[in-house]
Amino acid sequence: xxxxxxxxxxxxxxxxxxxxxxxxxxxxxxxxxxxxxxxxxxxxxxxxxxxxxxxxxxxxxxxxxxxxxxxxxxxxxxxxxxxxxxxxxxxxxxxxxxxxxxxxxxxxxxxxxxxxxxxxxxxxxxxxxxxxxxxxxxxxxxxxxxxxxxxxxxxxxxxxxxxxxxxxxxxxxxxxxxxxxxxxxxxxxxxxxxxxxxxxxxxxxxxxxxxxxxxxxxxxxxxxxxxxxxxxxxxxxxxxxxxxxxxxxxxxxxxxxx
Numbered sequence: 001x002x003x004x005x006x007x008x009x010x011x012x013x014x015x016x017x018x019x020x021x022x023x024x025x026x027x028x029x030x031x032x033x034x035x036x037x038x039x040x041x042x043x044x045x046x047x048x049x050x051x052x053x054x055x056x057x058x059x060x061x062x063x064x065x066x067x068x069x070x071x072x073x074x075x076x077x078x079x080x081x082x083x084x085x086x087x088x089x090x091x092x093x094x095x096x097x098x099x100x101x102x103x104x105x106x107x108x109x110x111x112x113x114x115x116x117x118x119x120x121x122x123x124x125x126x127x128x129x130x131x132x133x134x135x136x137x138x139x140x141x142x143x144x145x146x147x148x149x150x151x152x153x154x155x156x157x158x159x160x161x162x163x164x165x166x167x168x169x170x171x172x173x174x175x176x177x178x179x180x181x182x183x184x185x186x187x188x189x190x191x192x193x194x195x196x197x198x199x200x201x202x203x204x205x206x207x208x209x210x211x212x213x214x215x216x217x218x219x220x221x222x223x224x225x226x227x228x229x230x231x232x233x234x235x236x237x238x239x240x241x242x243x244x245x246x247x248x249x250x251x252x253x254x255x256x257x258x
Contacts, residue, residue: 001130001173001216004029007076009068011059011111012086014042016184017134017177020205021083024213026050032076036068037086059086060106065114078122081216084115085134089186090148101148108152112159120167127171132212133160137180137229140222141236142247144255164221175215179208179225201226 008030012018014037022035023046033050036057037043047054053075057068072079090096090104112133123129136143139153157176164174181202208225215223224230236243 001081001219002028003081003213003216005031006080007032007034007072007078008081008083009034009036009072009079010083010085011036011057011065011068011115012134013037013046013083014039015046016186017179017182017205017208018083018085019046020209021085021212022046022050022052024206024209026052028213032072034068034072034076059084059111059114060103062110062114062117065111066118069115069118073122078126079119079129081130081132082115082119083132083134084112085132086111087134087136087186089146091146093147096148104148104152105155108149109155109159112156116163120172123172124167124170129171130173130175130216131160131163132175132177132216133157134177135160137178137224137226137232139176140178140229140233144247144251161221173219175212175219175221175223177208177212177215177223177225178229179203179211180229182208182225201228 003025008025010018010022010033013022013035018037022033025033033052034055035043035047035052036055038056038058040054040056043056044054046052053072055068055071058064069079086107088104088107090100092100116131119129133156135156136153138150139157143150157178160174160176163172183202183204203225211223211225
């Protein structure tokens with residue numbers, strides 16, 4: 001996919017990877033970009049910079065996502081690419097309160113469902129459309145120190161995979177970003193030794209945006225800004241027990257024993 005002359009929506013567009021995507025799409029010649037974010041001021045700042053449309057949106061609330069799609073379509077035209085980028089981190093384990101599990105589930109999983117519900121009918125009617133989900137390498141591997149993040153990112157990858165299989169014949173393309181650490185607020189929120197470990201290979205949001213442009217051009221399902229992730233994923237598939245053993249060592253070294 002070439003984003004030139006396309007209408008693009010980016011959730012979580014007020015900062016981090018989302019803002020980098022908005023800027024890069026504008027540089028690539030997108031016709032219209034809707035910058036959606038819970039923080040309206042941040043969304044407006046990015047939108048003003050790229051001559052885009054700022055929309056306050058809580059991606060975990062379906063009515064907000066529907067309103068976003070309606071407004072973007074009315075102001076910019078039919079949506080060609082919907083980037084479901086917003087996500088949150090909740091550190092914790094099986095004892096994490098239900099409210100925290102539900103909060104991360106809404107943003108990291110249901111936001112993708114809400115986006116698909118809102119844009120797929122129009123895309124299918126036109127015979128074309130692209131969904132870009134920002135998941136995480138944690139969706140292919142796991143996240144030391146966070147059961148909620150690991151579970152929801154696995155679900156996000158699984159849903160993107162299902163969409164790709166189910167709607168390909170209707171002209172719908174799907175890609176899933178599965179990066180490791182990126183220098184965003186989320187990395188700063190990841191307290192403890194594993195955060196320091198991840199920073200050693202962290203990328204900038206702009207590097208992720210570059211990988212996204214390349215991945216969209218190739219229409220790859222998995223977009224892996226950190227190429228090593230595919231090696232880890234291959235090792236996991238080839239010898240699950242050995243992979244689990246390696247992850248347990250990381251847990252002991254950087255996550256502490258529960």
